[in-house]
Amino acid sequence: MSKHEYIAVSERDGLGFIELNRPKVLNAINRPMVSEIVEAFEEFDRNDNVKVIILSGKGRAFAAGADIDEMSEDGAIDLELLNQFTEWDRLAWIKKPVIGAVQGFALGGGFELALCCDMLFAAEDASFGFPEVNLGVMPGAGGTQRLTKLIGKSRAMEWLLSGDRFTALQALEWGVINRAIAPELLMEETEKFAKKLASKPPLSIRLIKESVHKAVDYSLYEGMQYERKNFYLLFASEDQKEGMKAFVEKRKPHFKGK
Numbered sequence: 001m002s003k004h005e006y007i008a009v010s011e012r013d014g015l016g017f018i019e020l021n022r023p024k025v026l027n028a029i030n031r032p033m034v035s036e037i038v039e040a041f042e043e044f045d046r047n048d049n050v051k052v053i054i055l056s057g058k059g060r061a062f063a064a065g066a067d068i069d070e071m072s073e074d075g076a077i078d079l080e081l082l083n084q085f086t087e088w089d090r091l092a093w094i095k096k097p098v099i100g101a102v103q104g105f106a107l108g109g110g111f112e113l114a115l116c117c118d119m120l121f122a123a124e125d126a127s128f129g130f131p132e133v134n135l136g137v138m139p140g141a142g143g144t145q146r147l148t149k150l151i152g153k154s155r156a157m158e159w160l161l162s163g164d165r166f167t168a169l170q171a172l173e174w175g176v177i178n179r180a181i182a183p184e185l186l187m188e189e190t191e192k193f194a195k196k197l198a199s200k201p202p203l204s205i206r207l208i209k210e211s212v213h214k215a216v217d218y219s220l221y222e223g224m225q226y227e228r229k230n231f232y233l234l235f236a237s238e239d240q241k242e243g244m245k246a247f248v249e250k251r252k253p254h255f256k257g258k
C-alpha cells in the first residue's frame with residue numbers, strides 16, 4: 001500500500017514523478033499534503049536512479065491553492081506557532097532539476113508551489129493567479145517574493161493586487177512558464193524534455209541549477225565568484241574527464257554522475 005494519502009509517487013526511466021492527488025477538491029494543498037510533497041522531493045533527491053523530478057496534479061487542476069477549509073478558523077498566533085511555511089522552504093534545497101507540468105488551475109498556494117519548480121511547462125488552457133486578495137489575505141508561501149523576482153515589480157503588482165486569473169499564454173509572454181503546450185501533449189512533452197536533462201552529466205546539472213538560483217539573490221560579483229567555484233569543482237569529477245576525452249576522441253560520452 002502506498003504510504004502517501006495526498007500524492008502519488010512513481011519512478012521510471014530516470015524520472016521521479018510526484019502527482020498531487022486530491023482531485024475532488026482540485027488538489028487543494030493541506031498541511032499533511034505539504035509534508036508528503038516535501039518528503040517525496042527529498043527522497044527523490046537522495047535516489048541515484050532519479051535524475052529529474054516532475055511535479056503535476058491529477059484531475060482538472062494543478063492545485064487550486066492552500067486548503068481554505070483547513071485554515072479558515074486559524075488565528076495569527078496559531079499560524080506563527082505552527083510555522084508551517086518553513087516546511088515549504090525545504091523545497092528550495094532540492095538539488096535535482098524540478099519541472100512542473102501544469103494543467104488547469106494553478107492558484108494561490110498552488111501557484112506558489114509551481115513557482116518552486118525550476119521550469120514550468122503548462123497546458124494551453126492552464127490558468128494562474130493569486131486570488132488570496134479576494135479572501136482578505138495574501139500569499140504566504142513565497143508568492144509576492146518569487147513572482148516579483150521572476151517578472152519584476154509592475155507585472156507582479158498587477159497579478160497579486162488584482163487577484164485575476166491569467167492564461168498560460170500571458171504567463172508565457174511574461175516569462176513565468178517555459179512552454180505552453182496542447183493539453184493532451186503536456187506530459188509527453190514534459191517527459192521528453194526531462195529525459196534530455198536526465199541524459200546529461202548529473203553533477204553539471206546540479207551545479208548549474210545551484211548557480212542559477214544564486215543569481216536570483218546574489219550581487220553579480222558574488223554570483224560570478226560562486227559560479228567560478230562550481231566551474232572549478234566540476235574539474236574534480238570523472239564526468240569532466242570523460243566528457244572532454246569523448247569530445248577529443250569523437251565519440252559519445254558515458255557519464256556516471258561521479
Ligand code: CAA
Pocket residue numbers: 024025026028029064065066067068069105107108109110112131132135138139140141143
Ligand atoms: N481549498 C479548499 N477547497 C477547494 C479549494 C481550496 N483552495 N479550491 C477548490 N476547492 C474545492 C471546492 O470547495 C469544491 O468542493 P465541493 O465539491 O466539496 O464543493 C471543489 O474543490 C471543486 O471546486 P469548485 O466547485 O469551486 O470548482 P469550480 O470549477 O466552480 O471553480 C475555482 C474552480 C475557480 C478554482 C474555485 O474552486 C476557487 O476559486 N477555488 C479557490 C481558489 C483560491 O482562492 N485559492 C487560494 C487559497 S489561499 C492560499 O493559497 C494561501 C497561500 O498563499 C498559502
